[in-house]
Amino acid sequence: QVQLxxxxxxxxxxxxxxRLSCVASGRTFSRDHMGWFRQAPGKERQFVAAITxxxxxxxxxxxxxxxxxxxxxxxNTVYLQMNSLKPEDTAVYYCVDYGRSxxxxxxxxxxxxxxxxxxxxxxx
Numbered sequence: 001q002v003q004l005x006x007x008x009x010x011x012x013x014x015x016x017x018x019r020l021s022c023v024a025s026g027r028t029f030s031r032d033h034m035g036w037f038r039q040a041p042g043k044e045r046q047f048v049a050a051i052t053x054x055x056x057x058x059x060x061x062x063x064x065x066x067x068x069x070x071x072x073x074x075x076n077t078v079y080l081q082m083n084s085l086k087p088e089d090t091a092v093y094y095c096v097d098y099g100r101s102x103x104x105x106x107x108x109x110x111x112x113x114x115x116x117x118x119x120x121x122x123x124x
Contacts, residue, residue, distance in 0.1 A: 002026035002113045004095045009118030012085055016122070020080040022095030022115055030073035033098040035105055036080050038091035038120075048093070049080060050105035058105055063089075085122045092117040 008020040020036070035050030035058075049069040050058045057069055068081040078095060095115035102110045 002097060004097060004113055004115035006093065006095045006115045006118040009093060009120045011121045011123065014085060014087055014122055014124050016085050017081070017083045018085065018120060020082070020093055020095075020118060020120075022078045022080075024076045024078070024095075024097060027097065029076040031100055033100070033102055033105060034069075034071060034078040035096045035098060035111075036069065036078075037094045037096055037108065037111075038089075039094070039117075040088075040091040043091075045094070045108060047106040047108075050098070051078065052105075053100070060106075082120070085120075087122045087124045090120060090122050092119050 003025045006022045012018055031053050033052045036048040037045050038048050039045040047060050051069045051071050066084045071078045094117045096111040097113040098110050099112040
């Protein structure tokens with residue numbers, strides 16, 4: 001059974017930083033594409049960032065230059081370093097596992113597994 005467990009969320013002031021972590025189990029993590037989505041109150045869930053099993057990255061325009069996704073295959077962990085945080089980054093952040101065969105990592109329909117989510121709140 002695949003499990004994705006996120007941590008690292010919390011409350012931070014605008015301009016601050018947080019690092020989210022997601023530990024995966026139940027699959028050969030190193031061969032899966034991984035990513036992060038987020039959902040703000042009253043809004044649809046949206047793509048944030050993704051990293052292929054080869055380490056290629058993809059970002060939403062709204063976070064490009066501020067967020068960095070990375071992975072440590074030895075630790076079965078994917079990270080999201082978030083810098084220069086803004087109040088509009090407030091959301092529940094979900095770690096996702098796309099599996100090994102995808103067309104467009106920005107699409108929710110490509111996600112095989114979801115974590116339970118971790119809350120990020122940015123105060124102004």
